[in-house]
Amino acid sequence: MSVFADVPQTAPVAVFKLTQDFNNDPFPIKVNLGVGAYRTDEGQPWVLPVVKKVEKVIVHDDRLNHEYLPILGLPEFRSASSRIVLGESSPAIKENRVGAVQCLGGTGALKIGAEFLRRFYNGNNNTRTPVYVSAPTWENHNAVFASAGFVDIRSYKYWDSVKRGLDFVGFLADLESCPEHSIFVLHACAHNPTGIDPTQDQWKQIAKVMMRRKLFVFFDSAYQGFASGNLEKDAWAVRHFVSMGFEMFCAQSFSKNFGLYNERVGNLTVVARDADNLKRLLSQMEMIVRTTWSNPPSQGARVVAITLTSTQLFSEWKNNVKTMADRVLLMRAQLKAKLQALGTPGIWDHITEQIGMFSFTGLNPKQVEYLIKEKHIYLMASGRINMCGLTTKNIDYVAQSIHDAVTKVH
Numbered sequence: 062m063s064v065f066a067d068v069p070q071t072a073p074v075a076v077f078k079l080t081q082d083f084n085n086d087p088f089p090i091k092v093n094l095g096v097g098a099y100r101t102d103e104g105q106p107w108v109l110p111v112v113k114k115v116e117k118v119i120v121h122d123d124r125l126n127h128e129y130l131p132i133l134g135l136p137e138f139r140s141a142s143s144r145i146v147l148g149e150s151s152p153a154i155k156e157n158r159v160g161a162v163q164c165l166g167g168t169g170a171l172k173i174g175a176e177f178l179r180r181f182y183n184g185n186n187n188t189r190t191p192v193y194v195s196a197p198t199w200e201n202h203n204a205v206f207a208s209a210g211f212v213d214i215r216s217y218k219y220w221d222s223v224k225r226g227l228d229f230v231g232f233l234a235d236l237e238s239c240p241e242h243s244i245f246v247l248h249a250c251a252h253n254p255t256g257i258d259p260t261q262d263q264w265k266q267i268a269k270v271m272m273r274r275k276l277f278v279f280f281d282s283a284y285q286g287f288a289s290g291n292l293e294k295d296a297w298a299v300r301h302f303v304s305m306g307f308e309m310f311c312a313q314s315f316s317k318n319f320g321l322y323n324e325r326v327g328n329l330t331v332v333a334r335d336a337d338n339l340k341r342l343l344s345q346m347e348m349i350v351r352t353t354w355s356n357p358p359s360q361g362a363r364v365v366a367i368t369l370t371s372t373q374l375f376s377e378w379k380n381n382v383k384t385m386a387d388r389v390l391l392m393r394a395q396l397k398a399k400l401q402a403l404g405t406p407g408i409w410d411h412i413t414e415q416i417g418m419f420s421f422t423g424l425n426p427k428q429v430e431y432l433i434k435e436k437h438i439y440l441m442a443s444g445r446i447n448m449c450g451l452t453t454k455n456i457d458y459v460a461q462s463i464h465d466a467v468t469k470v471h
């Protein structure tokens with residue numbers, strides 16, 4: 062009898078399973094719209110030219126080695142990351158109350174932040190503090206907070222499926238009715254999976270209620286630059302909350318905007334009340350990291366730090382991000398135009414109204430199943446598609462297939 066005999070089998074992670082099914086599909090014409098990564102118009106992964114360049118610089122720099130990094134990570138990476146989200150001239154940075162923890166991707170930043178909050182926020186080890194995530198959200202949010210020990214994970218209203226837009230009234234009502242001190246995970250921009258963000262005016266109202274109701278803001282910034290193609294604009298919400306005086310966390314991922322998915326480059330920016338609070342808080346973060354991964358990997362962090370701290374490389378990176386954002390915009394415009402030209406029933410304006418990498422198509426689970434089984438087009442059961450999975454070569458096939466799904470399957 063094995064000591065592992067009682068280990069239950071658990072379900073595979075949907076997005077990885079989808080890619081596996083796609084890879085195993087022998088059909089010659091197939092499209093993967095499920096993957097959460099950028100693809101070129103040739104359907105290939107893209108190593109950003111600026112990343113290639115910086116990697117060469119790193120290889121030839123004899124001053125670098127493979128010694129351990131400090132527990133909290135590469136100092137220049139941490140500060141450059143915080144500056145990119147909070148802004149060069151952020152008063153909070155000038156007041157020495159911003160700190161950071163280099164983490165393993167955005168997921169690692171959420172995890173370290175969640176572990177800290179469970180230990181020290183709203184009382185010690187208060188696992189009952191409600192954690193609110195948007196309905197719907199990136200599927201890992203619930204699990205990360207649950208695995209940190211939080212037992213009361215709830216959702217706040219976000220998506221209005223009839224309007225195919227933001228349920229702002231429902232969102233505000235949840236902010237008003239939740240217990241004080243609840244934690245709210247907010248997508249900084251390019252909401253995954255809906256592609257719908259609050260407007261600046263709506264963010265202002267959200268911030269006001271959250272301040273009055275003493276709610277904790279935990280931003281998740283996984284797509285800075287992807288929403289609008291402009292880094293400043295995509296950080297607007299985070300900066301607004303900082304300007305209101307919130308103490309808050311912001312998990313940053315450089316997986317998408319640097320294309321450094323497997324290097325696991327993330328940062329947890331912490332905005333504290335003052336330098337003294339920050340010092341104590343970072344000392345505890347250090348203990349949490351020490352028992353989690355001890356210290357982080359250097360390669361991706363070096364790439365990001367070198368890029369962000371050089372005027373020339375920074376400008377090259379911004380162009381690379383714009384290249385990706387523009388391709389997504391082009392695919393959005395083309396898909397909508399093709400569906401309209403086909404006379405596909407329904408209104409397809411949401412495809413161009415949504416932003417970021419994903420589109421929440423509004424296709425129902427049966428239509429999704431039809432697309433996978435009959436057309437070999439792989440997408441998430443929620444109807445979410447990655448716009449980068451579309452190319453000028455497969456877009457006609459995808460549009461016609463969506464048309465067939467909508468007209469044949471109800």
Ligand SMILES: Cc1ncc(COP(=O)(O)O)c(C=O)c1O
Pocket residue numbers: 097165166167168169199248253281283314315316322326327
């Ligand atoms: C909303 C959101 N947060 C966080 C992440 C995690 O990113 P990373 O791969 O850097 O852990 C993702 C990745 O898909 C995401 O969509």
